[in-house]
Every structure is written in C-alpha cells, then in structure tokens.
Amino acid sequence: MTKSVTKKLLVVGGAGYIGSHMVKLLAQAGYAVVVLDNLCTGFADAARFGTLVIGDLADPVVLERLFAEHDFAAVLHFAALSQVGESMQAPDRYYRNNVANTLNLLDTMRQHQVQHFIFSSTxxxxxxxxxxxxxxxxxxxxxxxxxxxxxxxEEILADYGKSFGLRSVALRYFNAAGADPAGELGERHDPESHLIPLILQAASGRRGHIAVFGNDYATRDGTCIRDYIHVWDLCQAHLLALQHLLNGGQSLALNLGNGQGFSVQEVIDGARRVTGRDIAVRHEPRRAGDPAILVADSTQARARLGWQPEYAELDVILQHAWAWEQKKGSRW
Known part of the structure; x- marks a missing residue:
C-alpha cells in the first residue's frame, strides 16, 4: 500500500488577518503550511498553525531559498497592502509591493515549476x-x-497562464469580517479601519464613538450598504479554489461575498443587539468615492467551486467578532 504524501503549501501574508485564518484551515485540512510574512501588519503568533519564515517578497534570496528547500504544490497570496486612502498618498509603495513583488513570487514559482496560485483580489x-x-x-x-x-x-495572471501554463484562481472579495469561530484568531489591524471592529471597539469602551459617514444615501435607512463575508467562509472558498486547481481545474476569477447587503446603521443596531451595550454614533459628511450600495453576485463562485457560506447571518459575524474583541482587545 502506497503511503500518501502530505502536500506542502506556501502562504505569503499568512500572519495577517485573512492569511492566518487560511493557514489554520489548511492545517486542519491536512496540508503542511509554510508562512512567509514580513510582519509589517501581521503577528508572528497568528501564524502558529504553520511554519513561519520572516522575510519579504522583495528579497529574491529568501524566495529562492524557500523554493529550493520545499516542494510546494501551490502558493496562496495574501501579502498585499490594502488601504485605499494610503494608496492615494503613496502609489509607489502599492505598485512596488502589490505588483512588482508579486512578479518576483511568480517568477520564482516558474523557475521551480510550481503551477498553482490562489490570489487574494478585491x-x-x-x-x-x-x-x-x-x-x-x-x-x-x-x-x-x-x-x-x-x-x-489579475492581468498578469491571465498572461502567465497563456504563456507559461500557470493556473490560478483570483477571488475578489468585498468586506471580510468576523473572527475564527473557535476564538483563536481575529482582526488586529493597527490602526483599525474596518467598520465592524471599530463599532465593537466603541462597544467595549476602547473607542469613544463610531463615525458614520453620510446618512442621506438612497438606501433603506440613508446609510451605505455593504456585503460582509465571514472570514472563515472566505477561507473555505480559498480551500475549494485550491482543491479545484490541484484536481486539474482551469483558471478562474470569481467574486466572493454573501450576496446580501447590510447598511452601516443595521450593523450598528446588530452590534447593540449582540453586545447589549450602548454605542455612541457621530454623523460625519459623506466620504468621496463611497458608493451607496456595493454587494457581490457570487453565483459563479457557488456554481464553479460548490461554495456555500456557513456564517452568512450578520448577528453570527458580530458574535464571533465580539468574542474576539472581548478576549484580546484589552491586551493590544
């Protein structure tokens, strides 16, 4: 009887919010995971479900050593800078990290004949x-x-697929939210910019109020509507995408969300309901570039990957995020 061989994966950015949840899920699924992270926004203890290598995609020596030492079946990429406002102020930093460094990674993959790539898009x-x-x-x-x-x-991935045979899945997500249902991982951004942890910080007393930017949009209560997808459901989609590629599937680019929207006011009301706390709100003018409604149609992800969100209810997302805020918030 032939002994099965555990597939080894590289997760870049695996010490960050989404990447760390992905590493835990991959480990639970039986994969051996190596994490590459420069810890500029990640945390070493969050990568504990894999083997952490501290390094940067800009360093060809680190990349060459990693791929020479390990026979990776696939690479999952979560190592992008992701703050819209910051990208407007420092576009050079964003193009260098998000594009040039990804090229470094893809070219090292080519040299070592690693042909499967999962990309965190948006x-x-x-x-x-x-x-x-x-x-x-x-x-x-x-x-x-x-x-x-x-x-x-995404355009580079399409070209590398045509010219070099790279097979990839780009998953375009909307608003990742929530925390590990087991309470071991959660959001730890510094500074925090995501709505749900900001609201819960106001509920826990770490923040004096939550700012609502605009309450006169053409929506059911005047506040913006967004699609919040639980981070664990997000990771489940990545796992299915990985299995799709490893089973011989072709390249895909898919939208990923719950397919339903919640308004800013509905999220605040839900947080009050879940926490039992009063949450102070301060109304501010609209921010430039904020659309009234932004919701994913994830029909293709469900059809092509067989993906089905498990934690689609707003209250469940909030409950998991609140448990994390209570457990870890006072220690940061």
Missing part, C-alpha cells in the same frame, strides 16, 4: 458600481492605486 478592481450587485463581467475601472494594482496582477 472588489476595488471594479471602481464605481453600475449596478447594486456586481457580477464578474462588470466593467473594471478602478479609481485608486490599490484597485489598479490588484487589476494589474
């Missing part, structure tokens, strides 16, 4: 939405360097 590649639900064929007109950098990588 709804920001679409720009201003022309419909309430975005499908994969929505026009791509990104309005900031962050979105443009992700679109560039």
């Amino acid at each position: 709804a920001a590649i679409f720009g201003e939405p022309e419909s309430d639900k975005l499908t994969e064929d929505h026009p791509q007109r990104p309005i900031n360097p962050y979105g443009r950098s992700k679109r560039m990588v």
Whole structure:
C-alpha cells in the first residue's frame, strides 16, 4: 500500500488577518503550511498553525531559498497592502509591493515549476458600481492605486497562464469580517479601519464613538450598504479554489461575498443587539468615492467551486467578532 504524501503549501501574508485564518484551515485540512510574512501588519503568533519564515517578497534570496528547500504544490497570496486612502498618498509603495513583488513570487514559482496560485483580489478592481450587485463581467475601472494594482496582477495572471501554463484562481472579495469561530484568531489591524471592529471597539469602551459617514444615501435607512463575508467562509472558498486547481481545474476569477447587503446603521443596531451595550454614533459628511450600495453576485463562485457560506447571518459575524474583541482587545 502506497503511503500518501502530505502536500506542502506556501502562504505569503499568512500572519495577517485573512492569511492566518487560511493557514489554520489548511492545517486542519491536512496540508503542511509554510508562512512567509514580513510582519509589517501581521503577528508572528497568528501564524502558529504553520511554519513561519520572516522575510519579504522583495528579497529574491529568501524566495529562492524557500523554493529550493520545499516542494510546494501551490502558493496562496495574501501579502498585499490594502488601504485605499494610503494608496492615494503613496502609489509607489502599492505598485512596488502589490505588483512588482508579486512578479518576483511568480517568477520564482516558474523557475521551480510550481503551477498553482490562489490570489487574494478585491472588489476595488471594479471602481464605481453600475449596478447594486456586481457580477464578474462588470466593467473594471478602478479609481485608486490599490484597485489598479490588484487589476494589474489579475492581468498578469491571465498572461502567465497563456504563456507559461500557470493556473490560478483570483477571488475578489468585498468586506471580510468576523473572527475564527473557535476564538483563536481575529482582526488586529493597527490602526483599525474596518467598520465592524471599530463599532465593537466603541462597544467595549476602547473607542469613544463610531463615525458614520453620510446618512442621506438612497438606501433603506440613508446609510451605505455593504456585503460582509465571514472570514472563515472566505477561507473555505480559498480551500475549494485550491482543491479545484490541484484536481486539474482551469483558471478562474470569481467574486466572493454573501450576496446580501447590510447598511452601516443595521450593523450598528446588530452590534447593540449582540453586545447589549450602548454605542455612541457621530454623523460625519459623506466620504468621496463611497458608493451607496456595493454587494457581490457570487453565483459563479457557488456554481464553479460548490461554495456555500456557513456564517452568512450578520448577528453570527458580530458574535464571533465580539468574542474576539472581548478576549484580546484589552491586551493590544
């Protein structure tokens, strides 16, 4: 009887919010995981479900050593800079990290004949939405360097597929939210910019109030509507995408969200319900470039990958995020 061989994977950015959850899920699924992270936004203890190598995609020596030492079946990429406002102020940093460094990684993969790649993309590649639900064929007109950098990588992946046989899945997510259902991992951004942890920080007393930017949009309560996808569901989609490629599937680019939207006010109301706390709200003017409604059409992801969100309810997302805030918030 032939002994099965555990497949080894490289997860770049595996010490960050989404990457660390992915590493835990991959380990649970029986893969051996090596994490490459420069820890500029990640945390070493968050990568404990894999073997952490501290290094940067800009360093060809680190990449060459990693690929020479390990026979990777696939690479999963979560190592992008992702702050829209920052990308407007420092586009050079975003193009260098998100595009040039990804090229370094892809070229090292080519040299070592690693042909499977999962890419963390974004709804920001679409720009201003022309419909309430975005499908994969929505026009791509990104309005900031962050979105443009992700679109560039998707174009590179298509070209590398045609010329070099690389097979990839790019997953364009909307608003990742929540925390590990087991309470071992969660969001630890510094500074924090995501709505749900900001609201929960206000609930826990670590923040005096939550700012709501605009309450006069053409929505059911005047506040912006967004698609919040639980981080564990997001990772489940990545696992299915990985299995798709390892089983011989072709390259894909898919939108990833719950397919339903919650308004900023609904999230605040949900947080009050889940936490039992009062949450102070301060209304501020609209921010430039904030569309009223941004929701994913994830029909293709469900059909092509067999993906089905497990934690789609807003209250469940909030419950998991609140458990993490209570467990870790006071220690940061």
